[in-house]
Amino acid sequence: MSQYTNPETIALHGGSHRADPNTGSVAVPIHQTTSFQFQDTGHAARLFGLAELGNIYTRIMNPTCDALETRIAAMEGGAAALAVGSGQAATTFCVMNLCEAGDNIVSSTDLYGGTWNLFANTLKQFGIEVRFVDPSDPEGFARATDARTRAYYAETLPNPKLQVFPMAEVAAIGRRLGVPLIMDNTAAPIICKPFQHGAAIVMHSTTKWIGGHGTSIGGIVVDGGNFDWEAGGDRFPTLNKPDPSYHGAVWSQAAKPLGPIAYILRMRTCLLRDIGAPMSPFNAFMFLQGLETLPLRMERHCANAIKAAAWLAAHPKVTKVIHPSLAEGEARKRADTHLKGGMGSLMGIELAGGKEAGQAFIEKLKMFYHVANIGDARSLAIHPATTTHSQLDESEQAMSGVTPGYVRLSIGIEHIDDIIADLEQALS
Secondary structure: OOOOOOHHHHHHHOOOOOOOOOOOOOOOOOOOOOEOOOOOHHHHHHHHOOOOOOOOEOOOOOHHHHHHHHHHHHHHOOOEEEEEOOHHHHHHHHHHOOOOOOOEEEEEOOOOHHHHHHHHOHHHHHOOEEEEEOOOOOHHHHHOOOOOEEEEEEEOOOOOOOOOOOHHHHHHHHHHHOOOEEEEOOOOOOOOOHHHHOOOEEEEEOOOOOOOOOOOOOEEEEEOOOOOOHHHHHHOHHHHOOEHHHOOEOHHHHOHHHOOOHHHHHHHHHHHHHHOOEOOHHHHHHHHHHHHHHHHHHHHHHHHHHHHHHHHHOOOOEEEEEOHHHOOHHHHHHHHHHOOOOOOOEEEEEEOOHHHHHHHHHHHOOOOEEOOOOOOOOOEEEOHHHOOOOOOOHHHHHHHOOOOOEEEEEOOOOOHHHHHHHHHHHHO
16 A cells, blocks of 8 residues: 555655666656566576566566556555556456356446447357446346356446446445446546445556546556455355466465455466556556646646536537536436546537537537547547447447437646637537
């Protein structure tokens, strides 16, 4: 755990790196190497046998990636983390680390389109079932659970529905039934701490707000160290039964000398080793640069978004604005409970002219970029029904919160007057 508690300080000083021991470099060096020299044959054997943790091969771990992992684990309040090549890889690893053919997870319907497609189609090829539940009824997760349910999965601020997931309620259901909650916290770094609400695992697409500059692709998984996998017994065979791929290691036992990190240890030594989706050291360095200013950027992102949402809500050509700051009833209660210090920078709007008006609006924007990304320092816009969620049919789009006229905005850190001016000229 980090000695610091404030995110502004953790972003700069959290984790394992203080200065490079060889050169004194304050900035984390880019260790652009495939492999690492062993001290002797005994040292090599200890590393491969997990008697000692250390660097073997960059596909499995790397000092630059380790600096990012320990800092983000500190930021989220977790026990350990694993950096991977993309947010999609992070989501896939989260599920495959617990599931075998014939197993299932229960997922919120409110998902990014790429995650929906992964869950609804690709995981079927591996014999893993995903059962979709409307999060407006948390008890639906309990009803969908059986003896082969290995996890619950949801997004903190679902893209694009933007109704905060009831993680405290669903996490409590999971704890009662022995099922861990995995939270995709990509859209709410700093402003939400899922481990404080009962989540067992947190993941991010570091491509988004953590990187913040639209330069690098990556993902990260954080193990909360707060779930008793051993007590789960047969529910978690990947962690509690001998693993033939690692000399019969039982991960819930093998991890004990290293701390409560059985989940992330297996992910690193099995999935990352075998599937091979590591984060490059250069990208880890880039994410460290983004992380240093993340608390400041989130303040501006969130402040700008609240002002932009209020302005759009008053515009006669806008029929609907979707943002947590404008939510009412239970949705607003959940936002106030889970989001601290901001309501996020994603929002959705619908225009009176429907799909055609939305597409015309995007094409008239001048400062906003029309790109398939979110969380950039720049303001961004896209039409999800024909892009990010186009692989879903109409009913699936509706369940995830996408209508034909929905336009998604990711509000950046430019001056709010310039953001509103661009929205105004495009609407006019």
